[in-house]
Amino acid sequence: CGYHFRTTGEPQGIDIQSIAVPMVTSTSSHLGFEGDFTKLIREEFVTHAKIPLVSRDKASAILIGKVKDIRTEVTSYYLTKTEVEDEEVNYEVTRTRRLRVRLNARLVDGKTGKVIWNDNDMRESATFTVSEDPLATSYNKKKALREIARRFGERVYMKTMERF
Template sequence: MSSKPMVARGVAAAVAAAIVYLSFAGCGYRLRESSQPMGNELTSLAIPLMESTSSTIGFEAEFTQIVREEFIRYSQVPLVPRERAAAVLIGRIHEIRTEPFSYSLNRTQVQDTTRNYPVTRSRWLYVTMDAKLVESATGKTLWEVNGLEEKSTYTVGTDPLANRAYERSAIEEIARRLAERMFQETMERF
């Protein structure tokens, strides 16, 4: 068997690999670490307390902490105070609303008549917000997404304290999902 066909195959493979490499390099494709933003270099980030115009109060600090933890866990970009940050991630929650998700029927006897009353057993919880990343030095908006919305369900029972705990858990779950989306926008969008 001649070594010429093997050499020709090797050369052809090397040429094909070079073409693939050059086509990726020519179109701007490059490998990067997933914890680093694409494009512009983000040297530091501030995430101030999320604002809320919703009628639900008292969750803003927890929500902000969950967003910060997402960046701390998956990014190599240091979180710093707003005055020292290269960029600021600003979030504003517009609305937190609930809607019934599932019901059960309670049968009640009223004056010799049986009545069925629907009772809510679980609810949808929706959170709608806007988020943007602003360059500190110029005030330029690097990315902005309005109307981010996530939803989750939670159980409703007869104990108001338990209901409140279930609702808080649903808000935390939604905050984690929204934090993930803001992280992805920051690291992959620009």
């Protein structure tokens, strides 16, 4: 039989005694999300892994993430009519947008710098509601970005610990 039990929360096929997840960097013009991204990726390891999360200089493996691109696109809208200077004008009002994020991620050996795994084009997306209130729209966009970060966290955890 090819099946066997194994301990969860421990890396498979590699020896990792500790891991560091430094701040995710970005080349995107969107600012201020890097802290949330890093926190959610770290939480995935803290919650599920049996290896300690340590500083970069003490880690046997370092997970490096860099957001390459963040884009938004309209996914739904409605038309509305209004009168401007006695002329009826139609214009589009956005209801929902999709946020698309591309991430480079790699795990490197903390001593040698050798790349253990590398994915140059991880992609995730999430949809958010656009409101007449700009603060509500900003909040919804931030929630979508957190959901994307959570999914990236799951994926890099699986690549590191489960070797998928």
